[in-house]
Structures are given as C-alpha cells and as structure tokens.
Amino acid sequence: MSRYYYDLCNRHRGKAVEITTRDGRKHRGIIRNVDQRRVFIQPLGGGRRIGGFGYGFYGYGPYGYRPGFGYGVALGAIATLALLPWFWI
Template identity: 55%
Template sequence: MSRYYHDCKNNIGRPVKIVTRDGKVHRGMIERVNNTHVFLKPMSSNLGGYGYGFYRPWGFGAGLGWGVALGSIATLAFLPFFFW
C-alpha cells in the first residue's frame, strides 16, 4: 500500500493539492480512497485552477470525481479551506 493511503483515508473531505511524478497538479476535495487511487471532487465553479473543467454529473465516473493513482503521487499537501 502507498505511503499516502492512510493520509488520504484519514482526511476525506479536506481540500488537497497533489503533484504527480510527471509534474501534473491536481486540486480538489478528497472524496474517497481505495487501495490504488485517491478520488478528488473538483470545485464546480473551477476556482482554484483544478484544470479538468467542470464537474460532470453524468457519464463514466459520475459522482466520483477524478482518480489519481496513489503510486504516482510525488507531493501531497492539505490546503486550508479559504484557499478555494
């Protein structure tokens, strides 16, 4: 299991900034965590520069947000709520 699994699992509902090993930046609220991925719920208004556009309430992954592989995380930072 990834070293970030327990940090993410214990902080569901908190805003985070994740930087992956390939340099991509992901911002959102931790919605759920499984053994391989952390799922982020982006802000619906796209404030904070999430980068993936709006939150789609339909189609594949509806209601789950976007998944980031735990093994690809280089940096995990918990953000204050006023950041958004």
C-alpha cells in the first residue's frame, strides 16, 4: 500500500492535501517532497513552528522536519489522502 501512496504523492507534489494517518491524526499541507519512506508536507496557515537552529540530528528536526520540505509523514502510516480545493485553505 505504501507504494500506492508513494506514486500518488509524487503525482500531486505541490498541491494542498489532507492526510489522515492510521492513528487518526490529520495533517493538512502542501506536498513538498516524497522519498521512499515519507511524504514531506509544509503545514497550511500559521500553525506551530517547527525546526530551526539547534534542532534535529543529521538534518532532521522534530517530527521528521527537514528545512525547506516541511515535516515528514510515514508512507506506511497513511490511511487516506485527499486533495484540498484552494478555497479551503
């Protein structure tokens, strides 16, 4: 199933999405990057600030955040992915 979401996320890179994980958490943001394990989304709006100087290990900060790419959501944890129309943002 994660291969399905990998391909789906790659096709919709740069678009606003809502990702629901298997544990019920919802993540709204714009897909910035996708690798074999995670999809990186930039949060919509003025939500919590994450990352910054002094955070992280090997370029990753809290929540899998990689500067310039948003934070990472594991592909294997995705239960649903929905595209958001721009007027919802």
